[in-house]
Amino acid sequence: MDWINAIIQGALLGGLYAMFAAGLSLIFGVMRLVNIAHGDLIVLSAYVALTTSVGLGLNPLLALVIVVPVMAGFGYALQRLVLNRTMGDDLLPPLLVTFGLSIIIQNALLMGYSADPQKLQAGPIETASVNLGPITLGVMPVMVFAIAVAVIAGLQWMFYRTALGRAFRATSDRQDIAQLMGLNRAHVFGLAMALSLAVTAIAGVFLGIRTSFDPAAGASRLIFGFEAVIIGGLGNLWGTLWGGIILGVAQTLGAKINPGYQILAGHIVFLLILAVRPRGLFPRMDG
Amino acid sequence: MPDPIISIQGLDAHYGDFQALYGVDLAVEPGQVVAVIGANGAGKTTLMRSISGLLKNKADAIRWQGRPIGALRADQIAALGIALVPEGRLLFPSLSVEENLIIGGQLGRKGPWNLARIYQLFPILQERRNVPATALSGGQQQMVAIGRALMSNPELLMMDEISLGLAPVVIKSIYEALPDIVGEGLSAIVVEQDIAKALSVSSHVVCLQEGRVSLTGGSGELSRDEISKAYFGV
Numbered sequence A: 001m002d003w004i005n006a007i008i009q010g011a012l013l014g015g016l017y018a019m020f021a022a023g024l025s026l027i028f029g030v031m032r033l034v035n036i037a038h039g040d041l042i043v044l045s046a047y048v049a050l051t052t053s054v055g056l057g058l059n060p061l062l063a064l065v066i067v068v069p070v071m072a073g074f075g076y077a078l079q080r081l082v083l084n085r086t087m088g089d090d091l092l093p094p095l096l097v098t099f100g101l102s103i104i105i106q107n108a109l110l111m112g113y114s115a116d117p118q119k120l121q122a123g124p125i126e127t128a129s130v131n132l133g134p135i136t137l138g139v140m141p142v143m144v145f146a147i148a149v150a151v152i153a154g155l156q157w158m159f160y161r162t163a164l165g166r167a168f169r170a171t172s173d174r175q176d177i178a179q180l181m182g183l184n185r186a187h188v189f190g191l192a193m194a195l196s197l198a199v200t201a202i203a204g205v206f207l208g209i210r211t212s213f214d215p216a217a218g219a220s221r222l223i224f225g226f227e228a229v230i231i232g233g234l235g236n237l238w239g240t241l242w243g244g245i246i247l248g249v250a251q252t253l254g255a256k257i258n259p260g261y262q263i264l265a266g267h268i269v270f271l272l273i274l275a276v277r278p279r280g281l282f283p284r285m286d287g
Numbered sequence B: 001m002p003d004p005i006i007s008i009q010g011l012d013a014h015y016g017d018f019q020a021l022y023g024v025d026l027a028v029e030p031g032q033v034v035a036v037i038g039a040n041g042a043g044k045t046t047l048m049r050s051i052s053g054l055l056k057n058k059a060d061a062i063r064w065q066g067r068p069i070g071a072l073r074a075d076q077i078a079a080l081g082i083a084l085v086p087e088g089r090l091l092f093p094s095l096s097v098e099e100n101l102i103i104g105g106q107l108g109r110k111g112p113w114n115l116a117r118i119y120q121l122f123p124i125l126q127e128r129r130n131v132p133a134t135a136l137s138g139g140q141q142q143m144v145a146i147g148r149a150l151m152s153n154p155e156l157l158m159m160d161e162i163s164l165g166l167a168p169v170v171i172k173s174i175y176e177a178l179p180d181i182v183g184e185g186l187s188a189i190v191v192e193q194d195i196a197k198a199l200s201v202s203s204h205v206v207c208l209q210e211g212r213v214s215l216t217g218g219s220g221e222l223s224r225d226e227i228s229k230a231y232f233g234v
């Protein structure tokens, strides 16, 4: 029963990883930008939530109403004012700039908040649980997983059913021809980054409720996000959810064997899948 | 003579250090079809890319209804009512046939063209509207590319070698649709390597040779000799 419990906890944790991954996947898909600062942006979101929830006396879950638009606006500005200047045929300049951004965010957080670990306090809901026979489910993990599914479903719908999604796919296919359709590439990229950071904001708030965080916590979140994207198959959003679940289950099973194996088990499963299926478990079918 | 809808004067174009166009002049009057001909590498596609804003130009090298537009971005050019059917079709592979057409109309310019009219012009596209655009045959893809450009209700339609790589019967059927298209009062620039085809659809011809205009004149007035001299440079 312990093992089944661990698998379920891992799967639920996978929802959080899928949200780390979805924002990463989105901007890579639309503009081939590998955002090294993604993990730090997740942590930045947690700090923005900390400041709003403490400053305004809000529950961090309610602070989402502020954190999501703030991060989305920041994403749009970041893309238009900084990253768009580096975009071109060469993948390297934007990669280096986001690497620099990662360092800037970490140091700014260190200056503003010190290196002490922080946590978002969401109140009694954090420890609430429901019993399903022998299995006990935390309300928070179930809620996070449900939100992750909703976020992925929402992104999927946006991508394949809306004008914005059509613009994203067209720009991803052929940037120059998309411009001939009257799409301003700089604006489309800005919207993609805004959406990416909106998802990141949600992920950051739930990360901060789940565990404590400090300014250096971004790197491992970036890795988890990357691993979920690659396991699931690049460009497949539902695959990304599966990637997150597999990573989460691997980590909790690893921790069950030996608490020190948690992270290692995730990396090993990632490498095994990469060795067997280099394009991920669910490579994109269409196009 | 009526004022030209678009006039190009002294247009240069470069790819890095390589100069592809030298002082090209061209004007299109409202309702006129101008053919641009020239051998491989003459600079026809470069001219189309310059006009559509994909290559940067000096602002006053290109004037649209008198207004300098050479320095605008491609999406701003499109919003003016200038549409390009690019060489090689270049459809969006992730989009269905219908989505390719819809995105062509996403600027929301008013005019006679909409999905229903495109399907009337090319009925086969309606049958296949939900398949990925690149799953179609070459000729059908070319119809999508033309439809996609028309969906923006352009005032100037530019078509770059729409017959390239297509079977003669397909070319014939596409060119048969042309009178319907320009009959709507729009102006057009048609790029063709096939001289006879170019002369038959246009009222005015511009011949490019190694990036320079080597000949211009009325489509009915130029002799074969003049054209082949301007075309091949012999």
Ligand SMILES: Nc1ncnc2c1ncn2[C@@H]1O[C@H](COP(=O)(O)OP(=O)(O)OP(=O)(O)O)[C@@H](O)[C@H]1O
Pocket (backbone or CB within 6 Å): B015, B018, B020, B038, B039, B040, B041, B042, B043, B044, B045, B046, B047, B087, B193
């Ligand atoms: N992206 C590019 N980079 C460098 N040079 C280019 C590029 N595109 C075209 N050229 C060069 O510019 C010149 C004009 O090319 P362009 O494609 O405009 O010719 P074209 O008349 O359209 O030829 P074709 O009939 O083969 O389509 C050629 O010498 C070509 O090699």
Ligand SMILES: [Mg+2]
Pocket (backbone or CB within 6 Å): B044, B045, B046, B087, B160, B161
């Ligand atoms: Mg060409």
